[in-house]
Amino acid sequence: GAVVSQHPSRVICKSGTSVKIECRSLDFQATTMFWYRQFPKQSLMLMATSNEGSKATYEQGVEKDKFLINHASLTLSTLTVTSAHPEDSSFYICSARPRVLYQETQYFGPGTRLLVL
């Protein structure tokens, strides 16, 4: 089956620093990638949708200047949490939609746990 990887799997950083999370589709091309955030004991909340070569579309309430998304290629999207604060500590999950037409299935990455001290 299709594989999506995320790197790093876990990161701890100091308040005020920026953290970059990578999402890669390993064996397929993804025109669209999605970023989710999950706080403890809560559901996954969609943060943004990114299409290759264009600006990401952010969900209401998500600060686009704080969560920078770049989807520069068909296999890689990055999420940068700028000037991270303790309230940004969360589980970040990406998913990738294959490029093949009419194949709607999305594939989720294993997630990245971010802890901001």
Add this chain to the structure above:
Amino acid sequence: AQKVTQAQTEISVVEKEDVTLDCVYETRDTTYYLFWYKQPPSGELVFLIRRNSFDEQNEISGRYSWNFQKSTSSFNFTITASQVVDSAVYFCALSERTSYDKVIFGPGTSLSVIP
């Protein structure tokens, strides 16, 4: 707007009991997809099933079965003869064709199977 409701926040069952997890959804689209995912303590989502809105056939896969009823906008999930390894959070999710297939998750149901 699309919405997914999972009324059961937490469920506890004794091993070997059957358990049904409820899911009710809202959508204005005629074409949509419904999903169930399992999230064990490790956090990684495990895909269980995807159902097309035009396919109301119930499905069985081993101990898992799904009941899709468009008339009541429900997509319930039943685990037969539950096992301890079934303990996890289960999410029902919805994806609309007109929203570029972004997946909206329900709040999740935490299932604990007690030995």
